[in-house]
Amino acid sequence: MHSLTRVACVLAVAAALGNTARPAGAQQLPVGTAEVFRRHADRVVRIQVVESGSAAKSTLGSGFFVGDGLVVTNYHVISRLVTDSARHRAELTDTRGETHPVRVLAIDVVHDLAVVHSDASPRSTFDIKPVELDQGERLYALGHPHDLGLTITEGTYNGPLKYVLYPKILFSGSLNPGMSGGPAIDTGGRVVGVNVSTAGNEISFLVPVDRVIALLERVRRPETSARSSLLAEAALQLRAYQDGYIARIFSDSIKRVTLGRFSLPTEPAPFFKCWADADRDEEDPYESVQHFCSTDDHVFISGEQSTGLLSLTHELLINKTLNPFRFHALYSGAFQNVLGSDVPFADAHAVTPYKCETRNVRRAEISLRAVFCLRKYRKLEGLYDALIKAAVIGSSETGLVTTLSLSGVTFENAHVLARRYLEQIAWNDQ
Amino acid sequence: MERPVVVNELGAPLTPDANGHPPAPHDGQSGASTPPLIERPVIVEVLGPHGQVRTRTRLAALPAVIGRGYDSDVLIDDPHICPRHAELVRNDGGVLLLRDLGSVNGIGARTGGARPTSIALASGDRVQLGTVSLRVLELDHPVSAATPLAAAGSITSSILHPWRALAICAGAWLALALLSYQASTEGEAVVSAVQQSVYTFVAIAIWAGGWGLATRIVSHRFRVLSHAAWAAGLTIVMAVIVATDEWLDFLFPGAGMASLLTGMGAMLLLPLLVAGHLEIASGMSRSRRWRAAFVVGAVAAIFIVVISLGDDDSRYTQALDYSGRLKPLPAQMVPTVTLNDFMESVAELRDEVDALAEEDAPVTTPSDEPLPPAEPAAPAPDED
Numbered sequence: 001m002h003s004l005t006r007v008a009c010v011l012a013v014a015a016a017l018g019n020t021a022r023p024a025g026a027q028q029l030p031v032g033t034a035e036v037f038r039r040h041a042d043r044v045v046r047i048q049v050v051e052s053g054s055a056a057k058s059t060l061g062s063g064f065f066v067g068d069g070l071v072v073t074n075y076h077v078i079s080r081l082v083t084d085s086a087r088h089r090a091e092l093t094d095t096r097g098e099t100h101p102v103r104v105l106a107i108d109v110v111h112d113l114a115v116v117h118s119d120a121s122p123r124s125t126f127d128i129k130p131v132e133l134d135q136g137e138r139l140y141a142l143g144h145p146h147d148l149g150l151t152i153t154e155g156t157y158n159g160p161l162k163y164v165l166y167p168k169i170l171f172s173g174s175l176n177p178g179m180s181g182g183p184a185i186d187t188g189g190r191v192v193g194v195n196v197s198t199a200g201n202e203i204s205f206l207v208p209v210d211r212v213i214a215l216l217e218r219v220r221r222p223e224t225s226a227r228s229s230l231l232a233e234a235a236l237q238l239r240a241y242q243d244g245y246i247a248r249i250f251s252d253s254i255k256r257v258t259l260g261r262f263s264l265p266t267e268p269a270p271f272f273k274c275w276a277d278a279d280r281d282e283e284d285p286y287e288s289v290q291h292f293c294s295t296d297d298h299v300f301i302s303g304e305q306s307t308g309l310l311s312l313t314h315e316l317l318i319n320k321t322l323n324p325f326r327f328h329a330l331y332s333g334a335f336q337n338v339l340g341s342d343v344p345f346a347d348a349h350a351v352t353p354y355k356c357e358t359r360n361v362r363r364a365e366i367s368l369r370a371v372f373c374l375r376k377y378r379k380l381e382g383l384y385d386a387l388i389k390a391a392v393i394g395s396s397e398t399g400l401v402t403t404l405s406l407s408g409v410t411f412e413n414a415h416v417l418a419r420r421y422l423e424q425i426a427w428n429d430q
Numbered sequence: 431m432e433r434p435v436v437v438n439e440l441g442a443p444l445t446p447d448a449n450g451h452p453p454a455p456h457d458g459q460s461g462a463s464t465p466p467l468i469e470r471p472v473i474v475e476v477l478g479p480h481g482q483v484r485t486r487t488r489l490a491a492l493p494a495v496i497g498r499g500y501d502s503d504v505l506i507d508d509p510h511i512c513p514r515h516a517e518l519v520r521n522d523g524g525v526l527l528l529r530d531l532g533s534v535n536g537i538g539a540r541t542g543g544a545r546p547t548s549i550a551l552a553s554g555d556r557v558q559l560g561t562v563s564l565r566v567l568e569l570d571h572p573v574s575a576a577t578p579l580a581a582a583g584s585i586t587s588s589i590l591h592p593w594r595a596l597a598i599c600a601g602a603w604l605a606l607a608l609l610s611y612q613a614s615t616e617g618e619a620v621v622s623a624v625q626q627s628v629y630t631f632v633a634i635a636i637w638a639g640g641w642g643l644a645t646r647i648v649s650h651r652f653r654v655l656s657h658a659a660w661a662a663g664l665t666i667v668m669a670v671i672v673a674t675d676e677w678l679d680f681l682f683p684g685a686g687m688a689s690l691l692t693g694m695g696a697m698l699l700l701p702l703l704v705a706g707h708l709e710i711a712s713g714m715s716r717s718r719r720w721r722a723a724f725v726v727g728a729v730a731a732i733f734i735v736v737i738s739l740g741d742d743d744s745r746y747t748q749a750l751d752y753s754g755r756l757k758p759l760p761a762q763m764v765p766t767v768t769l770n771d772f773m774e775s776v777a778e779l780r781d782e783v784d785a786l787a788e789e790d791a792p793v794t795t796p797s798d799e800p801l802p803p804a805e806p807a808a809p810a811p812d813e814d
Contacts, residue, residue: 394761
């Protein structure tokens, strides 16, 4: 399993990752790269967010001119202007070294995009149009890795990721912190995507250019009026995006997995990835089998909160030699154990504490200890984190603890999914 | 307690005294011309600073000398008492009088005013001498009824016996070891269970040792074993309460009683623990014991409240508080609700967290304040 690293530009992150980055310039570049760089370099800018109190940069990223004074970047580069606007301002620096203040016009928090405006007058800008490429075509990513100056790095286009909740293009090249928001272009200078995140070892991700086109259309439409706040806009986008995928989770054609005497849901939707593991130590008086599914990708809101991850965990406990009381002590421990991966990181400013409801529920000949825990997002209206846990009661031979973690969903969606999920827990009839 | 009457302040002393007050014209006890009509014996108690009886002397005849000298009738071993400190006499009216024999520290409470030379005492009255008190009792002074042996007033009487105390300790140890064993999930359960119970008992022994030392200060015995038995016994009672709580919570999770019994049990057992130790340790009266015990209980309660107030709940955004105790019971014996009922009760959660988000506002940061007009974050519609 891997976790995606945003090509985050928070300087602390940049410093931490500094040693692991492979310098792109060390390799022998083909002849065309210099030409590509010469033609397009002055369309790329460095964007920094400055904390007003300390006047020091708190975030650093890249962006590119798309005409009309507009600059495209990642939402996560300028997120502090959205979530903590009173304390932060942003500015861009072009290749001539001129600095201009920037203002956020629109965001797409789900796809991690933002359009900002500045008074800079670039010599040329990128023309954003739909692009079709074959897998394996050469791409060039531009940006400011670790604030080392504008850099070009080559890589390969490997197409859109299949089965993901949040669309991304796989770019086999090195993206590093600070390159976020920079363009990835083909040899003809057409923008293919926006640098966004990396999983290390030349596995990097781009936001597809069609998402940029959609956002620019929204910005340029005359009727696009300002919402009450960008935060309200972010919440609305997150809520609207769910309506597309929630219906596909735990649908009737769901795959099932047999664990001991239980038949359980797995891979609730195609965009989940599942894994399994087992602990079978001869000396332990019990065995444990785990089954785990996750959407593997989250949505960046701010440094104080992550959201958008959905996961599912089953843990089967098989008693070998424990008496009923000791087995239930073990079983209670497993049921009370909350994994870090089940609870998305969030700061007290961002969410309320959890509140939980617990009942013994009987359904289809199976008795469950069921728990539903909920907390609300303080700044993003109508969004919640929910954790649903259940344990099968009544047996001292086997136990089953199952957990569904939903983050950044509406209460209605959490309620519907919790019900569908609990309905799927059944005896294995074979 | 009645205040002793200071006779000489009344201006009409009934008897002549050693300081040369004139005797009453028709009466004079020290003159020995007319001996007392009837010689009535009297009891004199010497009380320690906390009211405990140190010595009790039956005086067959008065006058009697009270002092530190070995020829005293009532001997008080106190450095503030003179060898011949005071004299107890009975006047013709049968009233008991305590007379100062020219002592350094005098008789009666030190008020700063004139020192009384003579104090009239009724049966049961107390009068101060140095750091101790005297109490005089007539033979017909009423006494309280005997306390039955099995009375609830003596919650610890049975464990004052060392063998019984030892038996209770051993039983408690076994019970603790068994509880630890049932709670352990590792292969080496027996060893770890014994270890756990040893740790608990070391803690109990230290606690009992402290009380033993306190006991030794006020009486002549340590009674560590009794203190240990009392603490161990209550530890087991608490374990039973906690277990009951867990079972109730397992069977009826919707009743909202989680930890209620444990909390109430702890609030009751703590004063009981202190009261029991005080009873073992001292001859303190029952009401005073309970007063002390409830003071300790109240202080503990206030302490807990203060601690929990200091615990800012809103900081623990990752913590989930649910009753996840599972118990070995066949499924058909566990009361259950339908999935529909569960999902309905879940719906109430939404109102709860919505209210939390409203009232329990996060600690204010600059980001929560309105935007300054100079830096609009939202785009103005007429630009671009």
